[in-house]
Amino acid sequence: DQQVKQNSPSLSVQEGRISILNCDYTNSMFDYFLWYKxxxxxxxxxxxxxxxxxxxxxxxxxxxxxxxxxxxxxLHIVPSQxxxxxxxxxxxxANSGTYKYIFGTxxxxxxxx
Amino acid sequence: xxxxxxxxxxLVQPVGSPLSLxxxxxxxxxxxxxxxxxxxxxxxxxxxxSVGIGQISSxxxxxxxxxxxxxxxxxxxxxxxxLSDSGFYLCAWSxxxxxxxxxxxxxLTVV
Numbered sequence: 001d002q003q004v005k006q007n008s009p010s011l012s013v014q015e016g017r018i019s020i021l022n023c024d025y026t027n028s029m030f031d032y033f034l035w036y037k038x039x040x041x042x043x044x045x046x047x048x049x050x051x052x053x054x055x056x057x058x059x060x061x062x063x064x065x066x067x068x069x070x071x072x073x074x075l076h077i078v079p080s081q082x083x084x085x086x087x088x089x090x091x092x093x094a095n096s097g098t099y100k101y102i103f104g105t106x107x108x109x110x111x112x113x
Numbered sequence: 114x115x116x117x118x119x120x121x122x123x124l125v126q127p128v129g130s131p132l133s134l135x136x137x138x139x140x141x142x143x144x145x146x147x148x149x150x151x152x153x154x155x156x157x158x159x160x161x162x163s164v165g166i167g168q169i170s171s172x173x174x175x176x177x178x179x180x181x182x183x184x185x186x187x188x189x190x191x192x193x194x195x196l197s198d199s200g201f202y203l204c205a206w207s208x209x210x211x212x213x214x215x216x217x218x219x220x221l222t223v224v
Contacts, residue, residue, distance in 0.1 A: 105156035106163030
């Protein structure tokens with residue numbers, strides 16, 4: 001049972017344009033959501049997070065939007081840069097004291113120069 | 114500042130051999146600790162997590178086990194490796210319900 005889903009395995013975007021990565025979840029107990037960036041043969045790097053009490057969080061070129069009713073979140077990268085090319089994972093956790101992070105399958109972003 | 118160390122970086126082991134991967138965290142106390150695996154072309158699968166010494170929760174029944182002998186040490190083990198145990202293993206830590214921070218990973222190839 002995949003509780004966190006990233007239905008687009010890959011995405012190509014021109015440099016300078018907006019990249020939009022999507023993520024859906026099924027567990028209504030999730031209340032904290034995160035995005036990670038991963039290069040091959042390295043550990044994921046934390047990018048940005050959002051609590052369920054918010055619907056938007058912004059950090060520089062990265063903005064995460066949360067739609068709780070649709071159980072959907074998205075990561076916007078504006079403007080996209082070639083260095084953003086990587087695999088992006090969304091993750092979710094429920095603040096039930098267990099602090100488990102459930103990850104999606106990832107989306108490979110390629111930013112074309 | 115907090116740092117996480119995971120070793121070895123790469124490992125090639127024959128089928129049936131034992132496994133021991135070690136992870137240590139510095140600069141924090143009582144962290145939550147995690148082992149994840151990324152199989153080829155797959156997402157990050159949570160294998161084990163621990164909220165304290167000796168407290169291990171298993172997420173996926175399999176050929177692996179985990180132990181936390183010290184507050185900031187997390188060990189992933191197997192008595193007999195299978196071909197299907199090949200993958201990229203990642204250790205991570207978090208404190209309370211904040212973001213998790215990952216180590217650099219171990220590429221395990223079982224031959």
